[in-house]
Amino acid sequence: xxxxxxxxxxxxxxxxxxxxxxxxxxxxxxxxxxxxxxxxxxxxxxxxxxxxxxxxxxxxxxxxxxxxxxxxxxxxxxxxxxxxxxxxxxxxxxxxxxxxxxxxxxxxxxxxxxxxxxxxxxxxxxxxxxxxxxxxxxxxxxxxxxxxxxxxx
Amino acid sequence: xxxxxxxxxxxxxxxxxxxxxxxxxxxxxxxxxxxxxxxxxxxxxxxxxxxxxxxxxxxxxxxxxxxxxxxxxxxxxxxxxxxxxxxxxxxxxxxxxxxxxxxxxxxxxxxxxxxxxxxxxxxxxxxxxxxxxxxxxxxxxxxxxxxxxxxxxxxxxxxxxxxxxxxxxxxxxxxxxxxxxxxxxxxxxxxxxxxxxxxxxxxxxxxxxxxxxxxxxxxxxxxxxxxxxxxxxxxxxxxxx
Numbered sequence: 001x002x003x004x005x006x007x008x009x010x011x012x013x014x015x016x017x018x019x020x021x022x023x024x025x026x027x028x029x030x031x032x033x034x035x036x037x038x039x040x041x042x043x044x045x046x047x048x049x050x051x052x053x054x055x056x057x058x059x060x061x062x063x064x065x066x067x068x069x070x071x072x073x074x075x076x077x078x079x080x081x082x083x084x085x086x087x088x089x090x091x092x093x094x095x096x097x098x099x100x101x102x103x104x105x106x107x108x109x110x111x112x113x114x115x116x117x118x119x120x121x122x123x124x125x126x127x128x129x130x131x132x133x134x135x136x137x138x139x140x141x142x143x144x145x146x147x148x149x150x151x152x153x
Numbered sequence: 154x155x156x157x158x159x160x161x162x163x164x165x166x167x168x169x170x171x172x173x174x175x176x177x178x179x180x181x182x183x184x185x186x187x188x189x190x191x192x193x194x195x196x197x198x199x200x201x202x203x204x205x206x207x208x209x210x211x212x213x214x215x216x217x218x219x220x221x222x223x224x225x226x227x228x229x230x231x232x233x234x235x236x237x238x239x240x241x242x243x244x245x246x247x248x249x250x251x252x253x254x255x256x257x258x259x260x261x262x263x264x265x266x267x268x269x270x271x272x273x274x275x276x277x278x279x280x281x282x283x284x285x286x287x288x289x290x291x292x293x294x295x296x297x298x299x300x301x302x303x304x305x306x307x308x309x310x311x312x313x314x315x316x317x318x319x320x321x322x323x324x325x326x327x328x329x330x331x332x333x334x335x336x337x338x339x340x341x342x343x344x345x346x347x348x349x350x351x352x353x354x355x356x357x358x359x360x361x362x363x364x365x366x367x368x369x370x371x372x373x374x375x376x377x378x379x380x381x382x383x384x385x386x387x388x389x390x391x392x393x394x
Contacts, residue, residue: 013169014342019179020282024189025290028251031193035250036243039200043222044242046207046215053209 168346170272182280184269189277192254225249225379232383237302237390241383244294248287249379252278256341256371260348260364276371279341281334288334291382292326299389313393329385333378340374 172183203214211219225246229238233245259276267274277283299307311322344367351360 015281016169016171016182017282017285018181019176020182020185020280021286021289023179023181024185024277024283025286027189027193028247028287028290031196031251032244032247034197035200035247038197038204039218040222040225040243040246042204042207043215043218044226046209046211047219047222050209 172269172272182272182282184272184274185277185280185283188258188264188274189255189283192251192258192277195258196250196254221250222246228376228379229383232380233387233390237298237386241294241298241386244290245379245383245386248291248382249375252287252337252378253372253375255283256375257368259341259345260367260371275345276341278337278374279345281338284334284338285330287337287378288330291333291385292330294382295385295389298386302390303392307389309393310389329381333381337374337378340370344370 171185172187174181174183174186199214200218203218207215226238226242228249229242229245232238233241255276255278259279264274296307299310303309311319313322348360348363348367351363
């Protein structure tokens with residue numbers, strides 16, 4: 001039966017063209033339009049939206065990164081200048097205190113020196129007075145002794 | 154009308170038999186339409202399920218659909234070019250999906266279990282009517298693509314680098330659909346026949362690698378058909394300078 005259909009029959013066979021061909025073509029064209037509206041366009045829209053979203057987010061992130069970098073540089077700069085200012089302040093204060101210390105020291109030394117000088121002068125004058133007194137006393141005593149000796153003779 | 158170089162002596166193997174439907178005075182191959190409707194239904198179901206709730210972070214079937222979309226876009230873009238591929242992507246994609254699902258459906262679904270009064274169910278692409286229909290659509294498309302984009306300048310293509318090419322290019326217009334349709338038809342039918350014969354001769358184990366080979370061939374044929382269709386359209390819309 002099969003072979004009969006394959007070879008001799010007026011219908012059937014592998015190369016049996018009929019209205020299947022145009023109807024199938026029509027069907028495929030319809031399928032193209034249906035798939036276009038149900039599949040290609042919506043999916044394309046979603047994919048392209050995502051692509052633009054990704055590009056946008058990426059450029060945004062890049063911009064933010066740049067911003068962060070410039071901020072970081074700025075802060076580093078600020079930190080550096082602040083550190084320098086602090087350093088300067090510290091050294092100024094050190095110099096100030098050093099100067100004050102020296103001033104106070106010289107003042108105190110001078111004062112001490114003056115006091116010592118005055119004390120020495122006092123001592124000197126008192127000693128001189130005492131010497132004078134002693135000398136006067138000794139002279140008086142000598143005179144007395146001489147007088148007594150002379151009187152005794 | 155029918156013609157085969159040799160005859161299979163197996164009653165189970167029905168080659169060239171069709172389930173005829175009469176529509177007015179038109180005769181149709183019913184089994185082809187039945188399976189093609191199943192194929193189209195499966196495709197539409199997949200598409201409807203996958204696009205029902207699409208999100209920016211794809212989930213489930215949407216992933217598969219986006220993968221397919223991306224694959225088809227790459228195919229269309231590389232063959233047709235950046236300028237015109239958007240117009241033709243749905244057509245190329247439909248060809249690819251329809252042929253691919255038809256081929257795999259024919260190879261994977263045990264159609265044999267469903268008995269028809271005459272003929273048997275199988276891949277729609279194993280019927281010459283289907284493949285010729287697809288190939289003629291491709292021919293029409295590339296003519297339309299070329300004419301709509303370049304007007305009558307399209308025919309410069311026939312004398313493009315030299316007028317000596319004219320006869321060859323004219324012959325090409327006939328060989329393109331011929332080779333497209335026969336390549337697909339031959340591969341899919343041959344695959345079905347080889348599997349059927351092997352199953353008949355050695356029902357165990359041996360047909361399995363051939364079935365895998367058939368799946369591979371089926372996928373490759375869908376890709377080849379879509380790629381060539383896109384290439385022909387690309388050739389027609391390409392600008393020569």
